[in-house]
Amino acid sequence: MQLISSAERNRLFEHFQRDAFHLELRDDYSVPGENGPFRSWLEGGDVDSSYLKPWIHLIQQTTARGMTVRRVRVVTEPVSPYIRWEYETTPLNEEAGEDIRWLPRHLLPADITFPFKAKDWWLYDDRLLAVGHFDADGRVLGSEIVDAPDHVAQCVALRDLLWTCAIPHAEYKP
Template sequence: MKLISSAERPALRELREEAFHLELRDDYSVPDEDDPFADWMRGVVDNSYMEPWTSVIWRVADQGKTVRRVLAVTEPHSLYVQWEYATTPVTQHAGEDTRWLPRHGLPPGLTFPADGNDWWLFDDRILAVGHFDNTGRVPGSELIEDSDVVAECVRVRDLLSASAVAHREYKP
């Protein structure tokens, strides 16, 4: 399996209509977030590290395209998810639609496609499946265009989106 970097993933600038991200982990250990997370743990809030992402979201939203995210989370939240929850208004303001789904609210018997890994779905045609190493970091994503796998991800996206709670209404 060939893994590509996040920079090589289908770019949002190439997006036709919609990108959807499913997050299934309670901690990500993303190197770019180590310092901002440590600052937040000390009570210092500086979301400037999010600027590259929020400017992409602003541009995509201004073009009438959609970026959605569902986070399936354990309650009570891990410290990382608490931090994600605290920073979500920044991405919401830029135009990202973020929804929360407590694990106890997952549909019974649901099997996640892509071996239970997180994934991005671009325009219901390209899937970028995140893979994690043994330290929890993401060495890259696997691109999948198989129509059966993509269709299953569309089905799961729709199912979870219908059950997930909009950020402004979710009270952990």
């Protein structure tokens, strides 16, 4: 299996036509670029959003072209410190044009099945998936590109179901 880097995955935003959707299923992400700002926040500091600037710029460019960028974060309650920190930074994502919703695990439909062994994924235009892979310590290894129609269809259906169940950021209180 070949993996692409996060930067290569982000370049997919230049090519989709309508909608990008991200499903997040982890309660902690060990992303090296976030370690300093996260640790500072844990120690009582303000939210340092400087690490988010490239992402915010990408989302602003994308949504300015009329595309939608959506995300559902499936979380365990009570939320982990990392998810609490993500919650605190979410208004920056939304100001850039992302639409983010939260779904506590205990509210998941009982019969739900997550494809790809419950890995996170991006779905672009209901035709292309970028499935996230992580190492044992939770660090990002890269994304696997999947365009098999049956996998894509399963993720489209799951996205639609989860989107209707999830709570908009403004209404969610962890």
